[in-house]
Amino acid sequence: MSQNLLGTRVEDVVRAVLDAEPAEVFVVNPSGETVQEFVDVANGFEGTLPEIRLLGDERTLRDVMDDFIVASSAANLVEEGALELRVLDDDSRSSMLVTDDRTVALVEAGGLVGGLTTDDREFTETAYDAVTEDWADAGEFTLRTPAIDRVRQSLDDDIGPDVEDDFEHVLESLETARGDGDGLDEVTISLLVAAKNRVLLYDISKWGEDVGIASKATFSRTKTKLEDLGLIDTEKVPIDVGRPRLRLKLADDRLEDAPPSELANVAQSVLS
Template structure:
């Protein structure tokens, strides 16, 4: 046993994974706070050549995917091949958090909040045995795909389909709600509709963006648009294009909303949503 320290989860991830000369790491954990630190730290780093294989249990992954902003970062990392996720056939929740490479093993024992006792092992015989054990677990584990679209894809499609200003406002709005608890955030599609109304976009263009990015279906967009209309935040106007059905254009229902930035708009509207 080479060292024992108390460190934050983010420090552990940066020190042992991101800033390490080792490019192959395996993480076995059902600790949501630690796994969120892994996602945030990897997402904030260029991660060139770095791959993390993450073994967890299905319930922990489902809980993380309920948080849109965490899930979209996970999706980004998996799309860039920096993160590979599998669910264990065993109960990962009953084991301590372990960071493992062929050269080093780090066990984390929770202390309080986002801190843990960090036990680092570099004994070659021990690390080889541990790597072999977890390698076998990894091979029989079930690969997981993240259904939430990558964040960069949401923004790039918004820029391409809706315009640069819309893309910038979406980024600002999503960034503004990140610090809130998941239950206190509007739906990601609701944010898109609010930004769309701020820019007087056609509803069909917002629907196309949501469907192309796989963020939501037309039915979901329509339901959430109706919800915003019901609380008096968004309204639609019909435009006759001469052929086919009239198109609906999104607008903000109150003049007082028009002077608000996208993040201020989302913050104000959240208080009146059911």
């Protein structure tokens, strides 16, 4: 059974598999890095995507999808009908990519990830039948994060293009958006760019709840936390009927002077 090395980076291996134009591809027991790279490459792929069936360890999937950047990009693929996620019960399965005529084993060595591939008919048919059975028996993994394209469009429509542009620049400046010290979470990012553009708390929290980022209560709690830390402030805006609403504004001069692409870094330095 002959084998060939597709590449020594996950993105190279994934791109090689997608370039072969399979009708479907199973992503079996991937590492967190493989999930992230597969989602990234698939979102930027210019050809026709196959049906991507990702069968992963539940803990790994939950950990990766805690990152808003990865989860919202994965949700894009789900909404397009290109990606489905299920939970693998047997985590002893090798990490591999499987199509109906190719099996690619993902092998880690010395910090590199190689894709050893074979198109031996008997082997690939056996592998394909096995993962198809695994898939049929697996439970669904539900993403609760909205698709990033929908987030961007609704932010542009409901709040304004300047806020959407700042939101995009902040995300692009981050490697991860978890809110665990490695990156700001999506609610904090939303509130910071809203404050930079002096948006009403009511408007940004309503948008966030409507699009599925978080509840109004979560936005309110995070706003209070950022106020206590001296990052944002509010001012009352009278309305015709009812209590005044709160307009968000930045409270730290370092944030005021920071361009959108550096806003996250400055905010993190203040928080640390």
